[in-house]
Amino acid sequence: MNSAVDHQDEENTPLLQKQAGQHPAPPKCCSVRYNLAFMMFLGFAVVYGLRVNLSVAMVAMVNATNGQSTSNGSEGECPAPSGPSNTSNPNPDQPGVPRYPWDPETQGMLLGAFFFGYLFTQIPGGYLSGRFGGSIFLGVGVLGTAVLTLLTPLAAHLGAKWLFALRALEGFGEGVTFPAQMAMWACWAPPLERARLATFSAAGSNFGAFVALPLTGFICNTLGWPAVFYCFGGAGCLWAVLWFFLVSDEPSKHPRICDQEKDYIINSIGSEGGSHGWAVPLLPMLFSVPLWAIIISQMCSNWSYYTLLTSMPTYMDTVLHFDLSQNSFLSALPYLGAWLFAVLSGVLADSLLERELLSITAVRKIFTLVGLLLPAGFLFAVGFTGCSSILDVTFLTASTTVGGVSAAGVFMNQIDIAPRYAGMLLGITNTFGTIPGVLAPIAVGHLAKNHSLVGWRNVFFLSAGVSAFGALVFMLFGSGKIQSWAVRECETEADREH
Template identity: 75%
Template sequence: MAVQNGLSINSCPLADSEEKCPLLKDDVEDLDDSVPPRCCSARYNLAIMMFFGFSVVYGLRVNLSVAMVVMVNGTNIQPVLNSSSGHECPAPSHGLDNSSQDGDQPDGIPQYSWDPQTQGLLLGAFFFGYLVTQIPGGYLAGHFGGSIFLGGGVLGTAALTLLTPLAAKLGPYWLFSLRALEGLGEGVTFPAMMAMWACWSPPLERSRLITFSGAGANFGAFVSLPLTGFICHSLGWPAVFYMCGGAGCIWAVFWFLLVSDQPSSHPRISKRERDYIITSIGREGGVHGWSVPVLPMMLSVPLWATILSQMCSNWSYYTMLTSLPTYMDTVLHFDLRQNAFLSALPYLGAWAFSVISGVIADRLLEKKLLSVTAVRKLFTITGLLLPAAFLVAVGFSGCSGVLAVTFLTLSTTIGGTSAAGIFINQIDIAPRYAGVLLGITNTFGTIPGVVAPIVTGYLTQDQTVAGWRSVFCLSAGISAAGALIFTVFGSGKVQKWAMAEEDQNETEADPEKDPLIT
């Protein structure tokens, strides 16, 4: 094992190598002078780079959702809408001035005759690829380090995005395949993020660092949705994919220049910060070897609680992410620019609440007011159960655009608090295998991304209020089920199979000892 300045990389101080090295060390907590400043630190600079990286990632992911509104020739599906007795919301029922779609982009931009089922398949195509690389990406990032996988995933997805107009011109099968390939590239990004934080995040800063970096996803959705509408209106929908793809390529250049896998290999980190991070993480964090405890993972009840709860939460999230612009267009009849802005509004609140929830969660742990388990359950219940109630309200808001937008915004905003709950629970229960576990949970959690748009397309094929009510109520019920599952079976305690061998032996000798404050 490599050694630098009296510290073993990804381990405890050499002087303490024979002693227990818990994940939350009292000697680190009590020495305020040992905690380096957060401002301009290497760990917070990493969080900022990840934040912008995931902003780009979600821009690449959701741009098709808005562009789809103008990529499709609506006149070809109009007879279906007119044949429905449930087309209850003629424009402008919400009291806003809606303009025709005809002027929403320059002349000569191609449009395609894709029915709602085809649109649902194209919107879900990304997730077919996204499923495949989650576990391999998490495993390899946990062994080799996450920076190459996170940066490479964004770069590959961005480069493929540049080909979207060509694929659409060739036909829906080509576009489906391209979106699936984009999913392959992006699938490694979140597991790689968690693998990096296993090496970089001190336990008492973990919630705020991870939620801030992951909040880039909501921020990216908030910015890219209205920006996509504006670009479609001004330059035509192909320009969206050229500009988003170019932004991803530029970000990747800065990522590879500025980021290191571990504090020990960062060329610009201070000795004080490096020692603080390595000491506070201890031997439970860092990279893992080639072997992982697969069978204990498969039999772990807390892990399955996280998996199932994330699947339930993602169902409503991905339904909104992929289908909300269609709802705004076909039911509430907002024009393209109103559609894009109002579809983005919920993600502004989710971004703010996810960042705030991370800070509050860390403060609760610092003050020892609640255990890790209690904190994760509190934010999971808040982030799943309350949004479910507002989704039901959306379903019964009828043709009122004001009510629908208000309830959707409240639902997604409060849902952001789950970022400090189930969405960082992997690093609680198994820090050294956090990348692998995020790959596993994201693999299962991506299944709703594949299924939800297809189910939405089926339920809303006539674009009626009743059909969309079914979509929102189904999402609400699934979210509530996720909250219940994690409340009963979830945990924030490091699992025995994830401990270093020395800590396993100490726990067996003294069951009262615990490497985490749980």
């Protein structure tokens, strides 16, 4: 019993104390809060489908004689394997489907263009979602990105600069989605269900990548690459219609929620959740060490994630010489594992907190350490596999899979340290976390411009080192305590009187 009190004192989280017996948890099955998590899951699956489809489609869009040429006789370059699938051009031209002479540097710029726009709407999206509610921003973000995706073939036809601008606009629209999600969970997620709800909904991104990558390869081979963007854009528009019809910002505003579930959510969250006013404590945020620990760790984790997300299909094509169907499936495989590990980590993290076995700080640090350090080790190992496609795929899959564990670690930490400002904090951390999305594809285009093993080895070593550094920073400076600047002054004074 004393250990439980110690944990609560250490974390200074009155939210956990509000899970009292007078408000028993209603059934999870078919509840409004879990239906919301499922809708978010589908939304982020669509979002990541819209984001990653260009990674595989790029292989079909580029003229192989120009954009994907390897350096003749470069040292360590893997020979193309013999076999029926490699006796002809693995990405054959289709009648009426254009191909473009984009070199590796241009491809890297196009793959990173999304993140140029993604940078600018994270913080405004988080702030406005925390002020007005997140449902409208999440829905409009997905809908706008989907509509722009429908224009991708036209932009590519007009030229690389037009495609770059379009992808940047897509990122601009999608930038509000994750902050809006966190702002909604500040109103909807009871503290002891927080990790499983948030990780399940956000795990839709990994599931979306898992489905989108092979589906993109299949559509490219059967219908041509332009159909990829029409299919994914249409799916995003359909999801947006369902979202606006089914979702509300807060439990008190939902027309179909039962009183038992509404009272349970509102009373368990208390006044620390919900929307904030126009004023936010910017200066305390700026000097908050736990917040900077989140920022740095997410940047480091995202460097590896975005490197593999945007560049693995190119690696599979130019180094391991897989055809487009094999390429898209093997590029997708790691995200199935990451999805499963993210969901399971959320359940396990909540279980540890519910049983009072570990403090919030300890849980977040353990899951972050596992989710960043082990993937770094697997990426480091890839640099020594040479031309062994089996080992390459095994280590790359293991790296992304285990990385899913960090979903219950650093990627949940914003709502721990400042529930009321969770949407804005996610906007801040995601803004910094998007910088690797801009730089990583460019770095890959530079380091691996000759498609040699040496160049790609440097790519994997760099990613491993950055990820390990992020784990170290969070272990030293991360925290699960609610920060003093995130607590309402009136409540702080009331607590002191008692």
